[in-house]
Amino acid sequence: MPERVYNFSPGPATLPYEVLQQAAKDIVNFQDSGIGLIEISHRSKQFMAVIEEAEQLLRELMDIPANYKVLFLQGGASSQFFMIPMNLLGDGKKATYLNTGVWSKKAIKEANQFGQIEIAYSSEEAKFNRVPAPGEYVVADDSEYLYFVSNNTIYGTQFPEMPKSEKMLIADMSSDILSRKLDVSKFGLIFAGAQKNLGPAGVTLVIIREDLLERTPKNVPTMLSYKTHADNGSMFNTPPTFSIYIVAQVLKWLKAQGGVDGMEKINREKAEMLYNAIDSTDYYRGHAEPGSRSMMNVSFNLPTADLEKKFIAEAAAVGLDGLKGHRSIGGCRASIYNAFPREGVVKLVEFMKEFQAKNPA
Amino acid sequence: MPERVYNFSPGPATLPYEVLQQAAKDIVNFQDSGIGLIEISHRSKQFMAVIEEAEQLLRELMDIPANYKVLFLQGGASSQFFMIPMNLLGDGKKATYLNTGVWSKKAIKEANQFGQIEIAYSSEEAKFNRVPAPGEYVVADDSEYLYFVSNNTIYGTQFPEMPKSEKMLIADMSSDILSRKLDVSKFGLIFAGAQKNLGPAGVTLVIIREDLLERTPKNVPTMLSYKTHADNGSMFNTPPTFSIYIVAQVLKWLKAQGGVDGMEKINREKAEMLYNAIDSTDYYRGHAEPGSRSMMNVSFNLPTADLEKKFIAEAAAVGLDGLKGHRSIGGCRASIYNAFPREGVVKLVEFMKEFQAKNPA
Numbered sequence: 001m002p003e004r005v006y007n008f009s010p011g012p013a014t015l016p017y018e019v020l021q022q023a024a025k026d027i028v029n030f031q032d033s034g035i036g037l038i039e040i041s042h043r044s045k046q047f048m049a050v051i052e053e054a055e056q057l058l059r060e061l062m063d064i065p066a067n068y069k070v071l072f073l074q075g076g077a078s079s080q081f082f083m084i085p086m087n088l089l090g091d092g093k094k095a096t097y098l099n100t101g102v103w104s105k106k107a108i109k110e111a112n113q114f115g116q117i118e119i120a121y122s123s124e125e126a127k128f129n130r131v132p133a134p135g136e137y138v139v140a141d142d143s144e145y146l147y148f149v150s151n152n153t154i155y156g157t158q159f160p161e162m163p164k165s166e167k168m169l170i171a172d173m174s175s176d177i178l179s180r181k182l183d184v185s186k187f188g189l190i191f192a193g194a195q196k197n198l199g200p201a202g203v204t205l206v207i208i209r210e211d212l213l214e215r216t217p218k219n220v221p222t223m224l225s226y227k228t229h230a231d232n233g234s235m236f237n238t239p240p241t242f243s244i245y246i247v248a249q250v251l252k253w254l255k256a257q258g259g260v261d262g263m264e265k266i267n268r269e270k271a272e273m274l275y276n277a278i279d280s281t282d283y284y285r286g287h288a289e290p291g292s293r294s295m296m297n298v299s300f301n302l303p304t305a306d307l308e309k310k311f312i313a314e315a316a317a318v319g320l321d322g323l324k325g326h327r328s329i330g331g332c333r334a335s336i337y338n339a340f341p342r343e344g345v346v347k348l349v350e351f352m353k354e355f356q357a358k359n360p361a
Numbered sequence: 362m363p364e365r366v367y368n369f370s371p372g373p374a375t376l377p378y379e380v381l382q383q384a385a386k387d388i389v390n391f392q393d394s395g396i397g398l399i400e401i402s403h404r405s406k407q408f409m410a411v412i413e414e415a416e417q418l419l420r421e422l423m424d425i426p427a428n429y430k431v432l433f434l435q436g437g438a439s440s441q442f443f444m445i446p447m448n449l450l451g452d453g454k455k456a457t458y459l460n461t462g463v464w465s466k467k468a469i470k471e472a473n474q475f476g477q478i479e480i481a482y483s484s485e486e487a488k489f490n491r492v493p494a495p496g497e498y499v500v501a502d503d504s505e506y507l508y509f510v511s512n513n514t515i516y517g518t519q520f521p522e523m524p525k526s527e528k529m530l531i532a533d534m535s536s537d538i539l540s541r542k543l544d545v546s547k548f549g550l551i552f553a554g555a556q557k558n559l560g561p562a563g564v565t566l567v568i569i570r571e572d573l574l575e576r577t578p579k580n581v582p583t584m585l586s587y588k589t590h591a592d593n594g595s596m597f598n599t600p601p602t603f604s605i606y607i608v609a610q611v612l613k614w615l616k617a618q619g620g621v622d623g624m625e626k627i628n629r630e631k632a633e634m635l636y637n638a639i640d641s642t643d644y645y646r647g648h649a650e651p652g653s654r655s656m657m658n659v660s661f662n663l664p665t666a667d668l669e670k671k672f673i674a675e676a677a678a679v680g681l682d683g684l685k686g687h688r689s690i691g692g693c694r695a696s697i698y699n700a701f702p703r704e705g706v707v708k709l710v711e712f713m714k715e716f717q718a719k720n721p722a
Contacts, residue, residue: 002395003390003395004390004395004396005394005395005396007395007396007400009396009400009401009402009405010402011402011599012399012400012401012402012403012599012602013400014396014400015397015399015400017389020388020389020397020399020400021389023388024385024386024388024389025385027381027384027385027388028378028381028382028385029364029365033366034363034364034365034366034368034680034682035365035366035368035370035375035682036376036381038373038376038381038560038561038562038607039368039370039373039374039375039376039381040370040373041370041371041372041373041683042373042562044370074435074436074437074440074563074601075435075436075440075584076435076584076598076599077598078583078584078597078598079435079436079584081582081583081584082582082583082584082585086582106583109583110582110583110584113580113582193599195599199399200399200601200602200603201399201403201599201600201601201602201603202435202563202564202601202602202603202604203563219474221442221443221447221471221474222439222442222443222467222470222471223436223437223439223440223442223443223471224443236439237437237438237439238372238373238437238554238556238562239562240435240561240562240563240601240604241373241561241562241563242561242562242563242603242604243563243601243603246399319395321395321396322402
């Protein structure tokens with residue numbers, strides 16, 4: 001294998017190569033301290049500087065208002081599915097959910113334990129091939145929040161614009177955080193598992209409006225209350241130091257790409273190249289409806305399952321790895337998160353043309 | 362600074378240098394795949410082999426019976442404080458706790474939400490300078506389990522032998538797991554945050570007897586039920602892949618040291634050197650009572666707080682880092698976990714003699 005292949009994996013996913021190279025040095029000897037990155041105390045000056053830098057870069061890149069707390073938690077995005085309603089709902093309280101895929105379904109299942117959940121929209125019958133347009137759902141007046149998944153990795157769908165509601169928004173942005181401009185002030189809470197656009201698995205970013213920290217019922221375990229982590233700068237217990245370090249490095253890299261604005265431009269260009277390749281022929285068919293297409297995950301089919309299998313194998317053999325679609329819908333999927341290089345998309349488009357020519361339907 | 366200093370930090374703590382060097386290679390290009398360690402899918406063959414190896418090595422090194430599950434979870438040992446009673450207790454059920462330090466106190470606080478907790482022993486009034494001897498506490502007949510912390514990092518105390526009880530044992534072994542021989546079959550559950558004897562922060566090991574998986578009340582969130590993780594080989598959601606990889610490497614290293622038996626011999630020798638140095642003079646005084654002394658953390662005092670400050674600073678200047686005691690009891694502490702090299706203890710003992718000679722009380 002060459003030193004580096006193009007990794008279209010949906011997460012854990014490709015990261016900037018320079019971040020990996022820097023981590024390789026720091027892991028053995030961090031900042032010339034004679035101690036490795038994962039051996040230093042989380043209360044050391046060196047690590048405190050890392051976590052502060054990660055938070056400051058996030059605040060700057062996402063333009064996070066001062067009345068929001070930035071938390072680095074463990075447990076994956078899946079733990080947010082119950083932590084959100086556990087902290088923010090309670091007997092008789094209502095919340096509204098948009099069901100656009102497996103991750104929203106799982107969130108709805110957990111939320112049902114903590115309040116009355118209204119599913120205002122579902123595209124499940126159409127194999128989640130679209131997200132709702134603004135007029136397609138109603139949020140009840142007595143709802144505490146509107147919950148949605150901004151990008152759905154499996155189906156390759158994404159809200160082209162964030163839902164608008166008088167209720168506060170809560171969003172799972174695990175697979176598209178920092179990929180495009182966002183108005184954080186419309187949200188009560190934003191969360192994202194790191195392993196797509198932020199860094200490695202093992203840390204989950206939570207951005208929460210300060211006033212919400214007071215809503216947690218008293219019987220919630222200490223570790224499950226957002227306030228515990230907000231009051232202790234994510235250091236109530238030992239945080240996942242390595243993962244937070246990588247997030248800080250990725251954010252520095254992102255800033256050097258021109259921040260979120262610069263990144264969004266690159267992301268639009270990458271996605272456009274790929275969707276143009278799909279739309280230019282009947283050979284490839286996109287899974288998502290055009291108005292719901294994701295810039296992060298491009299799910300598509302070939303004329304037959306056999307051709308898809310051959311496509312995935314031959315692509316891997318030329319250094320285009322991880323193109324197999326999720327088992328729930330099959331086919332192919334190219335995940336092209338922030339750190340996925342433009343050249344890899346160019347190569348994939350070339351490969352798609354060659355493959356079609358060699359393998360007519 | 363030299364390339365490597367002796368790091369007496371209590372956790373995150375020193376790791377085998379060869380593990381760090383291997384990680385530095387793998388993080389850029391894992392097993393010559395052209396993809397970095399933290400970029401590969403957790404469902405890839407490569408990572409599945411890593412997590413299976415970690416589990417198999419643990420089973421072999423700890424002689425874990427077949428009716429126990431090995432789980433790699435997130436959330437730190439602190440999350441086990443509530444997960445244990447949440448899964449194993451319930452209305453009217455009783456459990457017995459031994460209070461030997463800040464970590465058992467925190468566990469007791471969380472457990473109180475889920476059942477009737479009896480504190481059968483506490484050394485709090487003596488600044489937790491000892492653990493109980495076998496006859497010093499009674500476990501109620503209707504107790505579900507006896508909970509204890511096998512090693513108390515802050516105070517430098519450790520159960521010289523595991524408590525004996527007709528009830529199943531549950532132990533927080535975060536700071537001494539794999540440091541000495543153990544009969545797992547006496548336990549219902551053993552847990553350990555990784556960042557002392559196992560690897561980096563970000564993963565928590567849980568070893569649980571299979572029959573206990575059926576006790577979880579139905580209203581427990583999916584992610585908080587042990588059964589969820591047991592049924593899915595710790596892959597219900599994306600696991601902390603990097604931390605698990607390091608654990609696997611550390612276990613391989615441990616096996617090469619002669620396994621737990623070999624390690625215990627080295628640990629006893631290291632601790633004995635240090636306690637001999639303390640006992641050979643009135644200048645240094647150990648915090649823990651001799652019968653409760655820890656092989657992992659040696660907490661001690663000098664004649665005055667000023668001398669302690671000077672000792673810590675001058676030691677750091679000669680490459681003996683992290684000797685400051687925990688703020689709750691002050692003084693000095695040398696954490697000498699499995700991976701801490703014998704030569705570092707020799708150097709510290711030499712330094713202690715020199716320091717005393719130059720700085721009489």
